[in-house]
Amino acid sequence: MTPPSPSSSTPKTDLESAPLSSSSLKNTTLTSLSWSSLSFSVGTKTILSPSTGLLRPGELLAIMGPSGSGKTTLLSTLSRRTPPSSSSSPSPILLNGHPLPLSTFQSVTRFVEQTDSLIGALTVREALDFASKLSTASLTPKERRQRVEGLLESFGLVEQGDIVVGTVTNRGISGGQKRRLGVAKELITGPRVVFLDEVTSGVDARGGWEVVSYLRKIARRDNLIIVASIHQPSTATFNLFDKLLLLSEGKTHYFGSVDGLAEYYETQLGMMMPVHVNPAEWLLEQVNIDYAEDKELARGRLEEMQMGWERSELKRQLDGDVAAVAAAAEKGDNKFVLGDNETEDKKPGMARVVMALVHRSFIKSYRDVVAYGIRLAMYTGLAIMMGTVWLRLPATQDSIIPFTNSIFYGSAFLSFMAVAYCPAYLEDYNQYAKEKRNGLYGATAMMLSNFLVGTPYLFLISVVFSVISYWLSNFQPTAKAFFTWVFWLFLDLLAAEGLVVFMTSLFPSFVVSLALVAFANGLWMSVDGFMVPPGTLNVFWKYVFHYWDYQKYVFENMMINEFSERVYSCAETADGCQCMWQTDLADQCLIRGQGVLDQYGYKPGYMGKDVGIMMAIIAGYRVAGWLVLKLKN
Numbered sequence: 001m002t003p004p005s006p007s008s009s010t011p012k013t014d015l016e017s018a019p020l021s022s023s024s025l026k027n028t029t030l031t032s033l034s035w036s037s038l039s040f041s042v043g044t045k046t047i048l049s050p051s052t053g054l055l056r057p058g059e060l061l062a063i064m065g066p067s068g069s070g071k072t073t074l075l076s077t078l079s080r081r082t083p084p085s086s087s088s089s090p091s092p093i094l095l096n097g098h099p100l101p102l103s104t105f106q107s108v109t110r111f112v113e114q115t116d117s118l119i120g121a122l123t124v125r126e127a128l129d130f131a132s133k134l135s136t137a138s139l140t141p142k143e144r145r146q147r148v149e150g151l152l153e154s155f156g157l158v159e160q161g162d163i164v165v166g167t168v169t170n171r172g173i174s175g176g177q178k179r180r181l182g183v184a185k186e187l188i189t190g191p192r193v194v195f196l197d198e199v200t201s202g203v204d205a206r207g208g209w210e211v212v213s214y215l216r217k218i219a220r221r222d223n224l225i226i227v228a229s230i231h232q233p234s235t236a237t238f239n240l241f242d243k244l245l246l247l248s249e250g251k252t253h254y255f256g257s258v259d260g261l262a263e264y265y266e267t268q269l270g271m272m273m274p275v276h277v278n279p280a281e282w283l284l285e286q287v288n289i290d291y292a293e294d295k296e297l298a299r300g301r302l303e304e305m306q307m308g309w310e311r312s313e314l315k316r317q318l319d320g321d322v323a324a325v326a327a328a329a330e331k332g333d334n335k336f337v338l339g340d341n342e343t344e345d346k347k348p349g350m351a352r353v354v355m356a357l358v359h360r361s362f363i364k365s366y367r368d369v370v371a372y373g374i375r376l377a378m379y380t381g382l383a384i385m386m387g388t389v390w391l392r393l394p395a396t397q398d399s400i401i402p403f404t405n406s407i408f409y410g411s412a413f414l415s416f417m418a419v420a421y422c423p424a425y426l427e428d429y430n431q432y433a434k435e436k437r438n439g440l441y442g443a444t445a446m447m448l449s450n451f452l453v454g455t456p457y458l459f460l461i462s463v464v465f466s467v468i469s470y471w472l473s474n475f476q477p478t479a480k481a482f483f484t485w486v487f488w489l490f491l492d493l494l495a496a497e498g499l500v501v502f503m504t505s506l507f508p509s510f511v512v513s514l515a516l517v518a519f520a521n522g523l524w525m526s527v528d529g530f531m532v533p534p535g536t537l538n539v540f541w542k543y544v545f546h547y548w549d550y551q552k553y554v555f556e557n558m559m560i561n562e563f564s565e566r567v568y569s570c571a572e573t574a575d576g577c578q579c580m581w582q583t584d585l586a587d588q589c590l591i592r593g594q595g596v597l598d599q600y601g602y603k604p605g606y607m608g609k610d611v612g613i614m615m616a617i618i619a620g621y622r623v624a625g626w627l628v629l630k631l632k633n
């Protein structure tokens with residue numbers, strides 16, 4: 001496990017021949033990652049002062065520093081997720097001494113976020129398989145399997161291969177194993193450089209050590225460069241790193257080998273590193289002035305240490321090595337850049353991505369009770385409740401108001417309850433956002449797959465709800481009327497889900513999206529025509545909101561479905577017949593259902609037009625959601 005000695009020799013290999021599609025993940029082409037004058041400012045505030053570094057294949061770099069010292073900023077600019085403030089063209093970040101175009105750079109590097117983007121319902125093996133399907137199309141099924149099995153083995157996850165990651169009802173694998181899986185997922189494309197934010201976050205000391213030792217093993221075996229920010233590693237974990245970049249207030253205090261730290265501090269700064277103390281803790285103490293009693297004194301000392309680094313022989317050597325790498329590349333020894341076609345060819349097309357996403361969401365939908373199970377149970381409960389409250393209503397005038405109320409409840413309250421979809425969509429959105437940042441797929445694939453997976457479930461919910469409540473309540477008992485009811489309920493739920501998708505994409509926060517969807521549905525409920533009949537509704541609400549209220553079309557058509565072809569008996573009293581609605585059937589002591597509809601101004605015969613409007617509203621919500629995701633690029 002001895003680190004290979006870094007050398008400043010001229011890179012001899014060529015990234016162009018990087019065999020990304022081969023089953024081997026070994027790097028044979030990248031010889032260095034270097035950067036100089038890499039800085040980042042916001043306005044006049046410097047967050048990262050010019051940083052320089054050089055890494056060779058097989059090396060692990062720890063970026064360490066007190067909270068707020070700029071670790072995340074450095075990692076983010078180094079991985080080119082955030083453009084640096086200094087001359088961003090050409091990039092100050094070089095691979096084999098070359099500033100590669102962003103797309104080429106991204107095709108040979110990966111970023112592992114602090115929080116894993118893992119789907120709890122998938123097994124460990126499936127998580128890797130889907131990561132592979134979403135990121136590369138150039139593997140045969142056999143190569144894909146080999147790569148997945150290879151990574152399971154490399155990260156010590158073979159025994160956990162068929163265990164789910166973990167859901168609300170299934171505990172799944174441990175935190176450390178999750179972190180290892182999160183890293184393995186990013187290695188599936190065979191990157192040459194891996195960036196990891198807070199590599200040991202969410203795991204205990206032992207778990208952290210395990211993650212880093214697996215990383216070290218893989219870096220050595222496959223010649224990868226690994227850059228990880230880390231908060232406060234244990235001594236054992238710290239010693240697994242080859243190099244350290246120590247930051248304080250955005251400035252570099254040390255860049256070099258972990259082994260050479262004690263000597264540097266002693267000879268350059270005259271400070272003895274205690275032997276029996278965790279070196280990481282000791283270093284952080286030296287560069288952290290947040291808790292110093294005498295801030296002035298501590299700041300002076302910090303600046304002295306930082307100047308010590310600037311003046312050091314190590315820094316001079318580093319600058320020389322970085323310059324030599326760039327100079328060698330400039331001589332033109334290497335043909336470098338991965339051809340655009342070559343990288344594009346490896347990405348799966350839209351159809352493949354959508355298929356993989358649909359398959360993945362489908363597995364999630366039946367294994368994870370939060371996705372659809374809870375909602376199905378809730379709607380079933382509501383159906384039983386509704387059917388037994390409005391139980392076996394006879395076709396008499398006394399049932400007309402309960403029928404009307406039930407139709408409103410069945411349409412409006414059910415769509416209101418789509419708020420229950422907010423948490424599940426938020427989970428999908430966060431997954432999408434992470435995978436988008438890693439360049440896996442975009443807004444179109446996300447929207448299409450979400451719609452394709454959700455639609456059959458909404459249909460199932462509509463059927464289950466209607467089968468129970470429709471017949472229990474005794475709505476118009478014909479097959480045609482039943483299926484029309486199911487159809488409108490289905491459209492209702494599709495529109496309501498579209499609203500959730502749009503709102504939650506716009507404000508991806510549980511509390512905010514929940515409040516906004518509830519507010520919007522509250523508004524649609526009050527102007528749909530039930531509370532205030534359309535003829536009475538004041539012009540502002542009528543013309544600004546009523547006509548594009550999806551609940552209006554559902555309520556109106558469900559009302560027409562119940563009343564347009566049905567007849568209700570009036571009350572027989574001692575004085576004769578008393579009809580609450582006067583229609584042409586009054587002399588037979590009956591009420592023609594159309595009489596009820598007349599008070600709302602509803603007429604049958606416009607279903608085709610209403611279905612068209614409803615579909616436009618459903619599509620409108622989806623397109624609005626897609627636009628939001630697109631614009632958030």
Ligand SMILES: Nc1ncnc2c1ncn2[C@@H]1O[C@H](COP(=O)(O)OP(=O)(O)OP(=O)(O)O)[C@@H](O)[C@H]1O
Pocket residue numbers: 042047065066067068069070071072073074
């Ligand atoms: N876009 C930004 N605008 C303003 N300030 C920023 C921005 N990005 C970072 N900062 C500030 O720069 C400093 C460094 O932030 P950064 O997140 O890089 O530190 P860190 O070392 O990763 O901190 P921690 O260990 O607490 O996560 C912080 O004070 C932060 O508030």
